[in-house]
Amino acid sequence: MARALGPERRLLAVYTGGTIGMRSEHGVLVPGSGLAAVLRTLPMFHDEEHARACGLPEDTLVLPPASPASPAQRVTYTVLECQPLFDSSDMTITEWVQIAQTIERHYGQYDGFVVIHGTDTMAFAASVLSFVLENLQKTVILTGAQVPIHALWNDGRENLLGALLMAGQYVIPEVCLFFQNQLFRGNRVTKVDSRRFAAFCSPNLPPLAVVGTDVTINRELVRKARGKDPLVVHSSMEQDVGLLRLYPGIPAALVRAFLQPPLKGVVMETFGSGNGPTKPDLLRELRAAAERGLIIVNCSHCLQGSVTSDYAAGMAMAGAGIVSGFDMTSEAALAKLSYVLGQPGLSLDGKKELLARDLRGEMTLPTGAERRPSLSCSALGWGVAQLLTLSQEADAVRDALVPSLACAAAHAGNLDVLQALVELGSDLSLENFNGQTPLHAAARGGQPGAVTMLLRRGVDVDPRDEDGLSPLLLAVKGRHRGVIELLRAAGACLSPQELEDAGTELCRLASRADLDGLQSWWQAGADLGCPGYDGRSALLVAEAAGNLEVVTFLQKLQGGAGAQAPGPATL
Numbered sequence: 001m002a003r004a005l006g007p008e009r010r011l012l013a014v015y016t017g018g019t020i021g022m023r024s025e026h027g028v029l030v031p032g033s034g035l036a037a038v039l040r041t042l043p044m045f046h047d048e049e050h051a052r053a054c055g056l057p058e059d060t061l062v063l064p065p066a067s068p069a070s071p072a073q074r075v076t077y078t079v080l081e082c083q084p085l086f087d088s089s090d091m092t093i094t095e096w097v098q099i100a101q102t103i104e105r106h107y108g109q110y111d112g113f114v115v116i117h118g119t120d121t122m123a124f125a126a127s128v129l130s131f132v133l134e135n136l137q138k139t140v141i142l143t144g145a146q147v148p149i150h151a152l153w154n155d156g157r158e159n160l161l162g163a164l165l166m167a168g169q170y171v172i173p174e175v176c177l178f179f180q181n182q183l184f185r186g187n188r189v190t191k192v193d194s195r196r197f198a199a200f201c202s203p204n205l206p207p208l209a210v211v212g213t214d215v216t217i218n219r220e221l222v223r224k225a226r227g228k229d230p231l232v233v234h235s236s237m238e239q240d241v242g243l244l245r246l247y248p249g250i251p252a253a254l255v256r257a258f259l260q261p262p263l264k265g266v267v268m269e270t271f272g273s274g275n276g277p278t279k280p281d282l283l284r285e286l287r288a289a290a291e292r293g294l295i296i297v298n299c300s301h302c303l304q305g306s307v308t309s310d311y312a313a314g315m316a317m318a319g320a321g322i323v324s325g326f327d328m329t330s331e332a333a334l335a336k337l338s339y340v341l342g343q344p345g346l347s348l349d350g351k352k353e354l355l356a357r358d359l360r361g362e363m364t365l366p367t368g369a370e371r372r373p374s375l376s377c378s379a380l381g382w383g384v385a386q387l388l389t390l391s392q393e394a395d396a397v398r399d400a401l402v403p404s405l406a407c408a409a410a411h412a413g414n415l416d417v418l419q420a421l422v423e424l425g426s427d428l429s430l431e432n433f434n435g436q437t438p439l440h441a442a443a444r445g446g447q448p449g450a451v452t453m454l455l456r457r458g459v460d461v462d463p464r465d466e467d468g469l470s471p472l473l474l475a476v477k478g479r480h481r482g483v484i485e486l487l488r489a490a491g492a493c494l495s496p497q498e499l500e501d502a503g504t505e506l507c508r509l510a511s512r513a514d515l516d517g518l519q520s521w522w523q524a525g526a527d528l529g530c531p532g533y534d535g536r537s538a539l540l541v542a543e544a545a546g547n548l549e550v551v552t553f554l555q556k557l558q559g560g561a562g563a564q565a566p567g568p569a570t571l
Helices: 035-040 046-053 092-104 122-132 154-167 252-258 280-291 310-321 330-341 348-355 380-386 392-412 416-425 437-444 448-457 471-477 481-489 495-498 502-511 515-523 538-545 548-559
Strands: 006-016 023-025 029-030 060-062 076-084 113-117 139-143 176-178 182-185 210-211 215-218 241-245 265-270 295-300
Touching: 006 092, 006 154, 023 215, 029 252, 035 060, 046 060, 060 380, 076 154, 092 122, 113 154, 122 139, 122 176, 122 330, 139 154, 154 210, 241 252, 241 295, 241 330, 265 330, 280 295, 295 330, 330 348, 392 416, 392 437, 392 448, 416 448, 437 448, 437 471, 437 481, 437 515, 448 481, 471 481, 471 515, 495 502, 502 515, 502 538, 515 548, 538 548
Parallel strands: 006 076, 006 113, 113 139, 139 176, 241 265, 265 295
Antiparallel strands: 023 029, 060 076, 176 182, 182 210, 210 215
């Protein structure tokens, strides 16, 4: 999480409907269009004077300065109104995937996104979007209202303004929900009140931020963007999933009827810490459903707490082939089940394994629990996998160790470990203690396989460490010609400072008849005719030293078609 920089932050507000924009017709509230026009008339949502002075487009609104200390920093936003507008009670996974696809289409144009949504299913929407949007690098915030924004006494203005300011002023790479001055992780919320303005709570995770006279950010809770992979929208969400709430005395026949095809997965709300009836006929129905491939996720119907196996009734549930949902909300569990079942190529065990992992911060795994990812890797890769699946409390330790682990693996050319890091969401462009990235390490170690893998993951080809050294220069110093070729093909170039310092090094190599070193510099794009500290070129030094092979090489470069070093090409 970081404070957003720059004088202007551009947001897209996707207005789907909901109470915030509703109007009363014949005594009932119906979705109301034209929210942007309403916001334009409210000074807290649009600075008309500034918009005219800057010549902003007609469809663009701009907030007043958020702080008197930073009058130049502005949040501009465009309202995209869905056609038709929805009552959130009518929304389904299909509509939420469409919202994600809208974000995908505009992802490059805006710095953040606000989704204006009805409150009744907002927790479901936030959970679904958190799984549909993978590799999220920008802030996405859902908000709405209990009372329409047109009403004199309402919560819509405060909620929407807060969402716009949070998305505009901070980079929080998650799907969030802002309501009543609190910013929650989207897949951790549930609606708890239909009348009060404090309609939502996050029972098992504190808010990411609380807004009062100051904005208090719980930075240790905000998930970090891992890697620079492009945004992926998972549109193949499985819709044949359901929610079954157990109650005392529930008949086995009712459970059997509910668990029939085409249902492919079900979230089962159980008592307390995951307990359910231990009647043989009921357990028999659950086992039969699990054996024919139906995936059942066990969540507690309690607002707080986690599913455990402390009680015999809980063990009976586990024995029926049911996956623990730990402390997930039912909304998050249903969204996660839809996401996992929509993933192609996974076996039944693979789906259960994925459900048991924390994918988007949706659950807190118990300390010491065995969570073994399905990876084909070396023993070291297995150890890395175990490290990276530590519980949320160990995030700081993990984030401190991962860069050094990645650099060590890259220097050794251990692709298994690098792949383990990738599959578990680690950022392979992070710097270690001396500012070097895994690409630095792979280049220094002369590991073309690791270099190729890192470049294909989209890492920066020209990062600089604390000493200003690039991977390309490290490859040159190590005479790793294959690595130099890969880096140049990906667009790597020596910096002006590196080229300025090259003359003296070239003269030293020429005096020692180090042809391999000279060829490495030439391959990296250096001008072999540049002078050293005493004004002499490498050619003059080679001639004075009588190094005829070097003289021939340098004369050929300076006088023939081969005089120009190979330039960057396509990887």
